[in-house]
Amino acid sequence: MSHYIIGIDIGTTSTKAVLFTPxxxxxxxxLVEYPLLTPVPGAxxxxxxxxxxxxVTTIREVMANSGIDPKALLGIGFxxxxxSLIAVNEQGKPLTKSITWADNRSAKWAEQLKQGRGHEIYLRTGTPIHSMSPLCKLIWLKNEHPELFSQAAKFISIKEFVFxxxxxEYAIDYSLAGAMGLLNMQTLDWDAxxxxxxxxxxxxxSRLVPTTEQFCGMNADFAAKLGILPETPLIIGASDGVLSNLGVGAIAPGIFAVTIGTSGAIRAVVDRPIADPEERLFCYPLTEKYWVVGGAVNNGGLILRWMRDRFADAxxxxxxxxxxxxxxxxMQIASSVPPGANGLIFHPYLMGERSPLWNAQARGSFVGLSMSHTRAHFIRAVLEGILLNLQLVLDALESFVGSAQRIQATGGFARSPLWRQMLADVFNREIAVPESYESSCLGAALLGLLGLGKIEDLEGTAEYMGETYRHSPDPEAVKTYQQMIPLYARLLQALKPEYSALASLQEGFKDGFS
Structure with missing residues (x-):
């Protein structure tokens, strides 16, 4: 009998399940999509x-559509x-929605922590002090919603809720715990x-467990809904970011992973926990042996969606x-103008920004507008601005862990030949795009195979990745971007002191003055 494993990725805008061979x-x-709810400003x-x-639906549909015998399913990796943060009561019922990484309501409390004990906590936990962090969300709940805070029996993530x-049973893997701002990297225990x-x-x-931990004994009713056996092992897995590195074969030294989906990130793997004294980067565990260092940005493909929805009716x-x-x-329209968008520079900070700024009050801007600029220049500037911002993150990461010898790219952006080529030109590096866009699902499956003892280690997993596209930098485009990158960074430094004032001004308009 052939055997299979499911890798499932519980993402920000959708949940995907993929059935893999070993x-x-x-x-x-x-795939099942769902909305991001924004009931009040910042939420x-x-x-x-x-x-x-x-x-439940994604697993059931994969089992039904594949037609495999449930006995052939080795397990499910997550x-x-x-x-994310959810407050639940004694009965496990949610007292809040799932508060996602994009929620900015704790920004004020994050800034206060930065000015106080935040740096030392960051150095031990590897999670930058920012409103994305559950640590800052807890401080916000404690201070602004004290009744709800006191009622909560547990504070959990969306994966813990599913499990x-x-x-x-409440359990959290080291990887997701490492992203809470509450886990001591050296001891792999909660930081006092x-x-x-x-x-x-x-x-x-929740109880802390390794990312390869197996759980069996699923509720029989749920197992029947899923079309699997109750004894099917669930391997708790890790976070989407670190699993994306595994899923694109970027765990060896000198191999970096770039992901651009709704948001974006650049990550590299090291063999021990490390923290950046300048607080530009995160450090999260994949396993006790592999640690993923990098920078995440809020503003990836989400900004292209914003451009489409607001300005691209035609x-x-x-x-x-x-x-x-x-x-x-x-993309066709953007390709009609040359690299550099005729000197139009876009800072993509429509949702604040994580790396390289770690500033929830950052705001977006178009700089350099002239009468010569058309719709095509705006679209191209948006695409380039997202990548130029990632270049700043790449600079920070390389200064910390050494140069990237190879860059593996993945995410929704990889479907666009133009955007892939732009990435190679901005980074001035060869870019490889593996066969599977679903890198986090594949990473979850591979980690599941490790947990089940079906593979001995993760070193050889790069052979599981095919390669669909490879892009080399275009020398003429590189010249243009090499001129733009320092200007992009200088303009950012010039605008940074005004972000707080801009954010206050916008809050005033929301409150009714004009």
Whole structure:
């Protein structure tokens, strides 16, 4: 009998499940999307029950559509977006929505912590002090919603919520715990000072387990809904960011992973926990042996969606008429103007920014506008601005862990030949794009195989990755971007002191003055 494993990724905008062979070949996949809820300014939440239902649906559909015998399923490995926080009561019922990484309501408290004990906590935990961090979300809840804070029996992530529904047990892997701002990297235990600052005890958090930990004994009713056997092992897995590195074969020294999906990130793997004295980078565990260092940005493909939804009605209409994707039409328009967008520079900070700024009050800007600029220049400037911002993160990462010898790229952006080539030109490096865009799902499956003892280690997993595209830098485009990068960075430094004033001004308009 052939055997299979499912890798499932609980993401910010969708949950994906992919059925793989033990050799990493994708057999079947299913995706369920869900909305990001923004009921008040700064909020970015999701419905935990809706996401749990998406997990159930994706697994059930993969099992049904593949037609495999449930006995052939070795297990299910899990990936999940980082930094989510849900308060639950004694019965495990949510008292809040799932507060996502994009929620900015704790920004004021993050800034206060930065001015106080934040640096020392960052050095021990590897999680930058920022509103994305559950540590800062806990401080916000404690101070602004004290009744709810005191009612909560546990504070958990969306993956913990899913596991609790399946198993009636609270457990968190080292990887997701490492992204909470509460885990001491050296001891792999909850950090006493971080807990004190958050105002909680370890009893209000889940049991810490390795990323390869297996769980069996799923509720029989849920197993029947999923189309699997109750004894099927669930391997707790890790966060989507670190698993993306594994899923694109970027765990050896000198191999960096670039991901551009809704958000974006650049990451490299090291063999021990390290923290950046300048607080530009994160450090999260993949396993006790592998640690992922890098910088994440809020503003990736989400900004292209914003451009489409607000300014590309004509392109959307044209795409419908031609039966094409609206993004493909936008890319065609962007390709009609040369690299550099005729000197139009875009800072993509529409949702604040994590690396390299770690500033929730950062705001976006177009700089260099002239009468010569057209819609095509704006679209191209948006694409370039996202990549130029990632170049700053790459500079920080290389200054910390050494030069990238090879860059593996993945994420939704990889579907665009133009954007892939732009990345090679901005970075002035050869870019390889592996066969599977679903790198976090593949990473979850590979980590699951390790946990099940089906592979001995992760060193050889790069052979599981095919390679679909390879892009070399275009020398003429490189010249243009090499001129733009220092100007982009200087303009950023010039605007940084005004971000707080801009944010205050915008808050004033929300409150009613004009």
């Amino acid at each position: 050799q990493g070949e994708a057999v079947c996949k299913h 970015a939440e999701q419905d935990p029950e809706e996401i749990f239902n998406a997990v 990936s999940s977006a980082m930094h 609790y529904q399946f198993l009636q 000072e971080a807990l004190e600052v958050a105002g909680i005890s370890a009893e209000r958090l 392109e959307v209409a044209t795409a419908k008429q031609l039966g094409q994707e609206s993004y493909d039409i936008m």
